[in-house]
Amino acid sequence: MIVGIIGLGLIGGSMAIDLKRRGFAQTVLGVESEPVNAAAAEKIGLVDEVVTIEDCVRRSDIIVIAIPVGAAVGMLQSVLDMFRDNGWTDKTVIDTCSTKASIVRSVRYHPMRKRYVATHPMAGTEYSGPWAAVPNLFDGRACIFADSEESDRAALAGIEKLYDALNMRPTYMNAESHDVHTAYVSHISHITSFALALTVLDKEKDEKHIFDLASGGFSSTVRLAKSNADMWVPIFSQNRDNVLKVLDTYIEKIGEFRQAIEDYDSDRTRELIEQANKIKKIIR
Amino acid sequence: MIVGIIGLGLIGGSMAIDLKRRGFAQTVLGVESEPVNAAAAEKIGLVDEVVTIEDCVRRSDIIVIAIPVGAAVGMLQSVLDMFRDNGWTDKTVIDTCSTKASIVRSVRYHPMRKRYVATHPMAGTEYSGPWAAVPNLFDGRACIFADSEESDRAALAGIEKLYDALNMRPTYMNAESHDVHTAYVSHISHITSFALALTVLDKEKDEKHIFDLASGGFSSTVRLAKSNADMWVPIFSQNRDNVLKVLDTYIEKIGEFRQAIEDYDSDRTRELIEQANKIKKIIR
Numbered sequence: 291m292i293v294g295i296i297g298l299g300l301i302g303g304s305m306a307i308d309l310k311r312r313g314f315a316q317t318v319l320g321v322e323s324e325p326v327n328a329a330a331a332e333k334i335g336l337v338d339e340v341v342t343i344e345d346c347v348r349r350s351d352i353i354v355i356a357i358p359v360g361a362a363v364g365m366l367q368s369v370l371d372m373f374r375d376n377g378w379t380d381k382t383v384i385d386t387c388s389t390k391a392s393i394v395r396s397v398r399y400h401p402m403r404k405r406y407v408a409t410h411p412m413a414g415t416e417y418s419g420p421w422a423a424v425p426n427l428f429d430g431r432a433c434i435f436a437d438s439e440e441s442d443r444a445a446l447a448g449i450e451k452l453y454d455a456l457n458m459r460p461t462y463m464n465a466e467s468h469d470v471h472t473a474y475v476s477h478i479s480h481i482t483s484f485a486l487a488l489t490v491l492d493k494e495k496d497e498k499h500i501f502d503l504a505s506g507g508f509s510s511t512v513r514l515a516k517s518n519a520d521m522w523v524p525i526f527s528q529n530r531d532n533v534l535k536v537l538d539t540y541i542e543k544i545g546e547f548r549q550a551i552e553d554y555d556s557d558r559t560r561e562l563i564e565q566a567n568k569i570k571k572i573i574r
Numbered sequence: 575m576i577v578g579i580i581g582l583g584l585i586g587g588s589m590a591i592d593l594k595r596r597g598f599a600q601t602v603l604g605v606e607s608e609p610v611n612a613a614a615a616e617k618i619g620l621v622d623e624v625v626t627i628e629d630c631v632r633r634s635d636i637i638v639i640a641i642p643v644g645a646a647v648g649m650l651q652s653v654l655d656m657f658r659d660n661g662w663t664d665k666t667v668i669d670t671c672s673t674k675a676s677i678v679r680s681v682r683y684h685p686m687r688k689r690y691v692a693t694h695p696m697a698g699t700e701y702s703g704p705w706a707a708v709p710n711l712f713d714g715r716a717c718i719f720a721d722s723e724e725s726d727r728a729a730l731a732g733i734e735k736l737y738d739a740l741n742m743r744p745t746y747m748n749a750e751s752h753d754v755h756t757a758y759v760s761h762i763s764h765i766t767s768f769a770l771a772l773t774v775l776d777k778e779k780d781e782k783h784i785f786d787l788a789s790g791g792f793s794s795t796v797r798l799a800k801s802n803a804d805m806w807v808p809i810f811s812q813n814r815d816n817v818l819k820v821l822d823t824y825i826e827k828i829g830e831f832r833q834a835i836e837d838y839d840s841d842r843t844r845e846l847i848e849q850a851n852k853i854k855k856i857i858r
Contacts, residue, residue, distance in 0.1 A: 479795035487850040511763035566771040
């Protein structure tokens with residue numbers, strides 16, 4: 291099995307490591323448009339060979355698109371076009387993007403649609419680039435298959451094996467539900483972290499030593515604010531409506547807290563905190 | 575040296591463990607008003623003996639008040655009154671509360687003020703109660719001494735030794751600055767986590783499986799939402815003005831994000847994210 295990975299960042303690079311060392315892929319080819327990252331990926335030995343997109347698609351059995359979702363939409367189109375133009379009916383292409391509705395919609399009527407499997411491996415760290423790639427990144431995490439009934443059965447089965455090699459838990463849902471759910475459990479928490487960082491950085495202009503005091507709790511809450519703009523700008527744009535809806539609920543909750551504190555309303559503050567504490571039952 | 579700890583929760587209990595096993599205290603006495611917690615603390619062996627407040631103050635060289643800041647203000651007053659009434663001039667009392675201005679103000683004119691050292695060991699987890707106590711909780715973290723010039727030199731030196739045994743880094747500042755700084759690097763991040771939990775829990779009423787998808791990033795951001803109301807209600811009340819100021823900046827930043835996303839303004843979204851990314855230089 292030859293796997294070709296387009297985009298050798300955190301996700302693509304980490305996949306390359308585990309698919310190779312766990313024997314799922316005999317050969318891993320990589321495509322990386324950023325020359326510095328390409329050189330790094332070769333130097334680290336993330337992939338067997340860094341090649342052109344054309345070479346990658348021609349030689350690989352499975353092509354993984356692991357680039358930001360804005361660019362991924364065009365890339366998926368190109369890869370499916372190559373399948374069609376060359377009569378390649380055995381190859382499969384997947385994407386790993388964090389929003390699914392718009393990318394799935396973009397190829398709905400493509401004649402090779404069935405050779406595409408839309409997936410979202412829900413793993414990551416706040417770091418990016420080939421240097422951020424690590425072994426075991428995906429172990430035990432959920433992988434969402436979106437609109438999997440639109441894919442050829444054999445193509446789907448091959449990709450299920452790929453994610454099984456990565457030790458992921460498969461979950462199936464339609465692309466729209468995916469985008470609603472991820473707005474709640476992933477996209478919103480990035481915005482709250484970004485805003486927290488901006489708030490504290492604003493203050494830090496005057497108070498150089500404020501961060502000496504940052505506790506472990508603060509570091510944990512602000513961690514996602516290190517996340518990469520290339521990845522997140524297109525996510526917020528493609529999942530705009532869901533994100534705005536969640537953000538409005540969030541702003542309402544923050545407002546309720548603010549009001550209770552302003553009013554010295556200890557009962558109401560306690561009530562809000564105790565409601566929030568219910569998250570204990572759900573998140574370890 | 576006998577150390578008496580009033581409040582055998584996360585902070586008091588963790589202090590008890592390390593002060594004893596590191597040899598700073600030959601004996602650790604504990605006071606715990608909650609019978610279930612008192613029984614647990616004795617069973618776990620957190621302290622040598624659970625005693626009454628009167629016994630604790632009479633027998634201890636150093637008294638540590640490690641209860642929520644609302645109750646701590648009254649307790650500090652009582653302990654200093656006992657010092658005065660019994661002519662105990664060698665004992666020292668400290669508190670470990672997360673807000674400092676109001677507790678320091680409350681005893682400003684007490685005749686035994688010099689035997690009080692106001693401290694804030696900046697360590698913790700989102701858990702509470704005697705079961706949450708752990709060894710090494712304080713290692714390497716900052717401990718703030720507030721208005722330390724108001725304390726007797728010998729009393730201060732004794733407390734510096736106590737925190738040295740806990741491996742903490744001492745930092746000195748006035749109580750007002752402390753409260754401003756902690757509003758930024760600690761209090762606000764609890765509110766953002768509480769509000770995030772409330773937002774997602776609201777949604778979860780309809781969508782039972784939403785949390786199957788929660789990524790590591792979400793868990794990290796929402797972690798502080800497990801924090802205890804007994805501790806946090808009085809903090810928000812006592813540090814109300816600073817917290818409201820920070821909260822207003824935060825609401826402004828969230829609003830800027832919302833606007834950029836609503837307007838599909840990718841340049842502005844990117845700008846905000848890249849500004850937020852500067853936190854990388856400061857927080858590991």
